[in-house]
Amino acid sequence: SAVISQKPSRDICQRxxxxxxxxxxxxxxxxxxxxxQQPGQSLTLIATAxxxxxxxxxxxxxxxxxxxxxxxxxxxxxxxxxxxxxxxxIYLCSVQLAGVTDTQYFGPGTRLTVL
Amino acid sequence: xxxVEQNSGPLSVPEGAIASLNCTYSDRVSQSFxxxxxxxxxxxxxxxxxxxxxxxEDGRFTAQLNKASQYxxxxxxxxxxxxxxxxLCAVNKTSGTYKYIFGTGxxxxxxx
Numbered sequence: 001s002a003v004i005s006q007k008p009s010r011d012i013c014q015r016x017x018x019x020x021x022x023x024x025x026x027x028x029x030x031x032x033x034x035x036x037q038q039p040g041q042s043l044t045l046i047a048t049a050x051x052x053x054x055x056x057x058x059x060x061x062x063x064x065x066x067x068x069x070x071x072x073x074x075x076x077x078x079x080x081x082x083x084x085x086x087x088x089x090i091y092l093c094s095v096q097l098a099g100v101t102d103t104q105y106f107g108p109g110t111r112l113t114v115l
Numbered sequence: 116x117x118x119v120e121q122n123s124g125p126l127s128v129p130e131g132a133i134a135s136l137n138c139t140y141s142d143r144v145s146q147s148f149x150x151x152x153x154x155x156x157x158x159x160x161x162x163x164x165x166x167x168x169x170x171x172e173d174g175r176f177t178a179q180l181n182k183a184s185q186y187x188x189x190x191x192x193x194x195x196x197x198x199x200x201x202x203l204c205a206v207n208k209t210s211g212t213y214k215y216i217f218g219t220g221x222x223x224x225x226x227x
Contacts, residue, residue: 092159103149103161106160108158
């Protein structure tokens with residue numbers, strides 16, 4: 001596996017503001033993903049972070065709301081823009097390691113509360 | 116019909132018993148199947164992956180896959196209170212992609 005870190009681990013934000021979440025991996029990975037887990041719910045894929053190109057978003061998620069960057073093989077950011085209380089959730093990055101099968105490993109998550 | 120279905124539980128078992136967790140999926144072409152454990156307030160942790168029909172054992176955990184019936188299960192032998200968590204089933208829908216579909220999870224409670 002790999003060591004995956006996320007910053008911040010938690011935050012409380014005001015409505016209308018934006019928060020950028022960072023995901024850092026200690027080894028090169030082929031795929032990076034961003035998920036959302038709303039309270040009491042399972043995981044929903046937001047997008048696949050593509051290195052050097054635009055992210056691939058899932059149905060219901062758009063770039064204006066969740067811009068994603070992936071400047072290299074070990075780092076990605078997810079921004080939650082113009083937040084509302086409905087964005088309160090845990091945001092998780094996951095990675096697929098180079099040379100490994102399609103197994104995904106998750107970072108520790110960022111717990112976001114929007115007031 | 117949900118793409119990946121799990122009974123939400125809670126499933127309560129006594130310490131030392133076998134816990135049986137089940138998951139069904141709708142897409143017949145699904146190739147890869149995963150079980151994750153998630154403690155409250157923590158991120159999912161991989162327990163097992165399984166790709167072929169049959170059983171796969173790892174310590175106290177056994178994953179079982181039946182593609183014809185479209186179900187995958189996880190058995191936990193000698194259950195411990197520390198196994199109390201939510202168990203998430205994930206399915207990689209299509210060969211060549213890496214998009215997991217997660218079930219809603221089954222909450223397991225192991226009673227001491």
